[in-house]
Amino acid sequence: MTISRLASIPGIGVDKMGNAADAADAAGGNAEMLRLENLDTDIAPPPDAVEATLAAVSRDNANSYLPFLGIHDLRRAAAARVSDTTGINYDPETQCIVSAGGLSGILNVLLATLEPGDEVIITDPAYAGLLNRIRLAGGVPKLVPLQVIDSGWRMDLDALQNAASNRTRAVLTMSPSMPSGIVHTPEEWQAIADIVQRCDAWLIHDAAMERILYTDAPVFHPARLDGMAERTITIGSVSKEYRMIGWRVGWIVGPKKIMNDIGLVSLTNVVCQVGIAMPGAAAALLSSNDGVAEATAEWKKRRDFILEELSDLPVVRPDGGWSLLIDTAALGISPDIASKRLFDQGRIAATPMVGWGSETNAGRYLRFVFANEPVDRLHDIRERLRVSWSV
Template sequence: MGNAADALASSEMLRLENLDTDIAPPQAAIEATMQAVTRDDANSYLPFLGIHSLRRAAAARVSATTGVDYDPEAQCIISAGGLSGVLNCLLALIEPGDEVIITDPAYAGLLNRIRLSGGVSKLVPLVVTDGRWRLDLDALRDAVSSKVRMILTMSPSMPSGIVHTGEEWQAIAEAAERADAWILHDAAMERILFTEAPVLHPASLGGMADRVITVGSVSKEYRMIGWRVGWIVGPRQIMDDIRLVSLSNVVCQVGITMPGAEAALTATDDGVAAATAEWKARRDHILTEMMGLPVIAPDGGWSLLIDTIALGMSPGEASQKLFRDGAIAATAMTGWGQEDRAGRYLRFVYANEPVSRLLGLRDRIRKAWLV
């Protein structure tokens, strides 16, 4: 869908298909990156695990969120983006046939990395309650078995935008303890919240710090997609294994972008609050224009889902009609979970289009879908 929209090169096309954003990165990050381009030490493989100052900043970020004191030298590794960090953790922890509990729907990139590691996704459904996503706690309890090695979490999650409640986090922690499993937490969007609730992190729960590995990145919150910088922070006993995988996989990070990532993490104003307020305004506008349609409101993140099966169309058919007759690019959730769950939905990303361009969205949808 992204390729088709690029090829059309139409300014009328609403780009709701891809996780880009038009909101600028922190100015301090841009300036630090521009300076790094001229520095010899930024044009290097070393240090393999990431520059020390960035590791300190990333460990401090996770410590501030969790209340856990992480040693940046022993418990933090810089990765070439968040998903590289997720894959390295999976490769370090998963043996062929091990099960990984993950929600349905879930980001296809996470599901595919479970496959690459030799793992098997154990899908736990998200259910719609009062127009919002909730985790099926009974299904989570039933998913626990001796084969489960890991629970892979994300909150807010992509593509659904679910933000786990305290009750849900407690159930996840109990499932991990019953299975004697790791929790691998993708924290890429943890502060992009549209509720009044504070950030909840699984490592902050009693006794869970030794089970939780956090992967973060500058891509989403800091709007730094092209920098490709992430971090892995976790218990001492597993970090040596993850280090070895990191060295054997991508080897090192992008040297000229790490100083920019550090600047973002240490900036007085990183712009996350202002960006979140803007993304919330876009979400609210879309929900208003789509009132009466089977759309599920996200409580955070960059995207929302609409059940096109309930409208008598497959997501693929709905996507093609929108593209052809409504000048809207949107992605069907094929491969983002089971066909009868995630496969019912079409995703709208609101991170890259301002409200001024979203005006009249319902008229475009009505024209394409005749609803």
């Protein structure tokens, strides 16, 4: 019997696609499989981060539970990073906690801010892992659909207004968001801030990809808006921008009034972070050669190549992030069937967005992650889709 907190939590699909691709690889003859199913990248982490991590492996103080809320160098670096982005001076000792990855940080924040039945506004589509963490924390996701306008994504602001209620406890944002790649406009951010203030709610902001932008717009942080500094909790990580997926290091930065509760959840949940990983994360944040701009330029080339190759198909342009979505329902193929055909006939592993929002919106799409495959391996992607889908 499934216990109640898991009853409404589906899987994320990525694990099944990844396992299938790994199994095909183990069986041999899988060199031509395009791995577009998972948020990995082939671009190396910052050299400073690797060097610091290797040095930490042999140090006693990196092989310790202490300090429970994260090493001081990393807390200072993370607080400084968020301070620079927001223009708010965050104290690293009272306003920053290190988490075992960004998603662990988000779960800890949700557990510290939600009562059972509280509602959390989030976009549709959204990462299934975020939706499921809301549910795991006892919350109820309230979906706000993203609309396709001029081949890109925009938030339905009327639906945003309608999603708010007296049960709204938080708005969970990500910009660029995953899987859509939407980058919120100033108008959208202001509408979100208005809802947060009207509902006396929290803005829980996942900033894991905030610098992976393909537009000319600068990074914008919602804590900069009037009245939002005391309502915004920021969660960051080294996984995406710094290409440090395996380190599992993130940070939570927010107002003093909530950080003690988040710290209590952190101590009760994961207890502490990966000791040998934190020095590398601190080095990445402090590095003068973090490689984010160069990596973003490379990811943009891959995005642009796919958009050009698939320009005759219903692909939605992402303005940031690592992935894009194709509306297979518009082609008369459900995304799960499209994924299976693509795997079997086109040798592409791609994840259907079932469970990543509503059936009528997110459930139309198949996701392509372009962060892990260089352009020279993507050269025949249009032909692979033709063979698989007859389009």
